[in-house]
Amino acid sequence: MKNLALALVAIALLAAAPFGLGGYEVNVLMIILFYVVLAVGLDLVSGYCGQFSFAQGAFYGIGAYTTAIMSRDLGTSFWVNLPAGICVAGLFGLILGVPALRLKGHFLAIVTIAFQTIVYLTISQWTSFTGGQTGLSVPPVGPVTIFGVTLFEIASLRSYYWLALAVAVVALTIAWRFVHSRLGREWIAIRDDETLAAAVGLDTTRAKLTAFVASAAMAGAAGVVTAHALRGVTPDDFTIWISATVVAMMVVGGKGTFIGPMIGAALLTSMPEFLGRFAEYKMFIFGVLLVITITVLPEGIVGRIKRLREG
């Protein structure tokens, strides 16, 4: 109950934020929300199920390009593209999950790196289908109608922010349910000792594949909303560095915890903004801080707090 109350307060505060903040800050908050979905999604497969993945940026891109290409070729609206993007990304998650049944640790990390790079190279080179390096423009979400009645229109930054917030809340709720279900406990069992988990009769194949699919589907959802909010997609938004940043967010916040990746996403997204005056140096400082953080806080912020509490 305490958790639920805290979550509701946080959502209410976030929903009210655009009334008190300028456009720039709302934009940063919106980007944080996208990364929250990506990082929590990655945490399902890496933090809870213990399977390395460096491909979250690829699934993000697959979601974004699905909506861009569907809008262009089929003329479908955001409300059709969102489930489509989630499904396509989830399907690719299933495909990536297959090697995970055979490979572990470093090897799995490398396969996901290879997958990420193939997706990036495909979207940047297949010019006739994906627009190549110039990318594609994506139409606005536009008016939202039910039974022919226009409820509201999603065109302004504020409305995109609220859309991102709504999608994030739904995605995080589903992720929370997953983690606290029987399936979530199976993931943790596989992470802690896979041989034992298989020995006591858990279907580790099914559990691992669902973790990959859930993780990819969340990234796909984030991708669809991002593509509409930013009005376009380019390959360079979905490189291995985005994946690595998402991994860093999860680890800095605390992997295997629910709140950790959110804190990591908020910190690492907003940190370069705090360095405003040193804008030129911000990526350099970002790299240095990342090295320092992981050296002194290996278990992440939330992991450290938990350990201190437990004494």
Added chain:
Amino acid sequence: MFDIDLFLQYLANGVVIGSTYVLVAVGLTLIFGILGVVNFAHGEFYMLGAYAGITAVTLFGVPIWLALGFVLVFSAALGFGAEAILHKPMKNRDATSSIISSFGLAVALQNAALLTLGPQPQLLRTNLSNVPVEIGPVFLPLQRLLIPISMVVLITALYLVLRYTWTGRSLRAMSQHATVARLCGVRVERVAVVTFMVGAALAGVAGLLMSSVFLVHPLVGNMIALKAFTVVILGGMGNVAGAAAAGLLLGVAESFTSAYIANSMRDIIGFVLVIAVLLFRPQGLFGKAVERS
């Protein structure tokens, strides 16, 4: 019609590019296989080696062989520093720690290079580029020919060191079984430092050799590092001979892909190969069947 002369030229180009992959990947495979560090910053060793070489040649006007020595020392020092950041504090941690740490280091080095050296690409100009060498139907400027030659010299030297010196023995012992090696009195800390220094030196030299063929810019390490990962897997982890063979194979495969299929497919081919290899032969093309988890 199939043109055998052109085919040989593509083959030679592939071997030149492949030699670079070999140099970068051999260092990476040592660091990976012996210490278990997935070093994302390895491409930056290549990039900084290239810049160090360009600086030595253009600013101080030293001859290329002296620049080579300078790059070797500079890169080895870089490897020494990297070990202190990426490996020493990360021992007994799970693998993600060193991955994140090396990612942070890569970002920091790239941006330090951008800030100090600027984004404009540079090319090393030496008079060796103007010396043509013709071997049968194949034409290569001397500068390019030096790349496979240096690769063979360096890899042979490394092989001899690994085979016949105590340092080499302890490196191999570590890669076979770290705990047993430790129990037998291998000085693990020293092995780690040497591994990083050798790895960085090889990558740095590759950077210098290529800086007269391909443009050098601060982000050049990204793709090189990813390709080197590809080679490491194809060759089998920690397998120096495997990395050498796989590096040449990747270079030739890329050259043929861009010549006979499509230039845009060039960069993809290696990653497709990797996924196929890992699915059907997880120990790598040249690896022995060992536990891979």
